Amino acid sequence: MPEIAEVARVVYYLRQNLIGKTIKKVLAPDDNNIFGKVGTSGPAFEKALTGKKVVDVGSQGKYFWMVFSAPPHTVLHLGMTGWVEIRGKQTGYSRHVERTKGNGEQWPPKFWKFHFETDDPKVEVAYIDSRRFGRVRLVDCPGEDIRKHSPLVENGPDPVVDKDIFTENFLRQKMRSRHVPVKALLLDQATISGIGNWVGDEVLYQAKLHPEQYCDDFDDADIGALYKAIRYVCETAVEKLGDSDLFPEDWLFKHRWGKGKKDSPTTLPNGDKIIHITVGGRTSCVVPSVQKKRGRTTIDNAKGEPTPSEEEKETESRFFKGKNKNKKETNSDAEAEGRSSKKAKTAKSKPVKKEEEEEEDPKLAIKASRKSNKPKKEEKPVEPSPELGRRRSSRLSRAAA
Structure with a gap:
């Protein structure tokens, strides 16, 4: 574009x-x-x-x-x-x-x-x-x-045309008021006009900032470096009228176009590796040895999210939440009461023994009382296998008589 x-x-x-x-x-x-x-x-x-x-x-x-x-x-x-x-x-x-x-x-x-x-x-x-x-x-x-x-x-100010509006303080206020990856902020035309994918990547490379780091997580020194990089890259590119043959040799632009191409370089001339990642839905070119993560990033957040168990994956889809919806509600309730949501997630009810289930089941209790002729169902535990055998033999004996 x-x-x-x-x-x-x-x-x-x-x-x-x-x-x-x-x-x-x-x-x-x-x-x-x-x-x-x-x-x-x-x-x-x-x-x-x-x-x-x-x-x-x-x-x-x-x-x-x-x-x-x-x-x-x-x-x-x-x-x-x-x-x-x-x-x-x-x-x-x-x-x-x-x-x-x-x-x-x-x-x-x-x-x-x-x-x-x-x-x-x-x-x-x-x-x-x-x-x-x-x-x-x-x-x-x-x-x-x-x-x-x-x-x-x-649209926001043009970094070259509107130098009186686009100041370091302007950029600082915009960055502190948002919570998005810094690459996404640069691409937002309502914030700054004219920065697209390749300019944004070049700016962040020159400023030595990682595109995934959140814009409100940079200190004043980083913001100052980013401001100077925006002015430098935009003014130089405009001065050269967008002719990449005239861009400085140390720019990432000269080496960024190799993604998916056979025999294309994947490193800078000094050996630094070039990778491509997706930030804000756009492919971003990054040199990890230069652009180091020094704060919160979108990747860190993704790693911090709990991974569903295999059983949850099988029983829950993104359209029909099923039992997991109740689990999430339980976690939120736990947080509201001051309990740890992690504890609520890991706590599982123990399986109930068969004998205990039968004692609590009223139908089973009635059958047991009929056979034992005792009014209190809980006094004698139910033993299914032997009792079924006696019941069957008593019926046969009555039929024979």
Whole structure:
């Protein structure tokens, strides 16, 4: 997915080629995903752009926008595979060009969702998206207020654009107010805009922090290191316009793409092992020798949970709780009364002897009283096998008489 650096690259090329130009012709076939899921349509987009002059282009994290000479303006998101092509220009970074070999030879390019051209000297622009997770909106507001409207207003500050807002104290307050793995916090666009999977992994590697450690479990020194790493990685990546060929050689980015590939390196050049784990539903690249766990993590919590016995696994499903539901309720009751829940779990009732069960069973007691002719059933214990034998012989003797 294009992240803060790749979006900065798109914005750079749009500013270089579009500002001050008037859009003369627009083609935007309707698409229920690209346009429809954000409340607009292809025809509405065509109408909004035709005849408008582009006066500004900006970005906030993974979003970017074009401000026109009159509203509505457009706010765009590239989704997983979206990109902006300009005819005759190589706007793509190196990895994007590798994935789309031959796409630049045709116009409009493959998977285009809209394209337009400007007045002379003509510039042709196309938005492409093979998987259609991108979004194209129209926002009806004054151009200078575009960040005060949805979807930009719901997103956190951009670490590069909003340096006055994204401070170390801002990050500290966000981390202390949440209880999630630090990698999940970095990916939350409502907290910080623009950090995606590879940027998040690079930041944590540079800060020497483990992605699974909870964000409220870091001290001030760790938070300071994380803040500096965010600024360093984001500013460097944006400065290089997302071109990984220009990234520093000591970055994890240069060695992280080997998962599942034959003969791909699984170590850094210095021999440190690279592993891949899942944090917050996303694959994370980690160097354990550098990113050591120094506090509570999601893995620690998972190990601390009691493991069900084999009998519980057989009698309980995640849809039908059965007897184990009562066990859990018993544990919670024990905790409420100050008793140890562990003790409640391990305590098991002893099996009742057969003779004791028969004494407590009223039916068995009545049979015993009939045979013994004694009013008190408990005075004589029941002995099933011998008594059944005597009962049978007495009946036979009466029948014979």
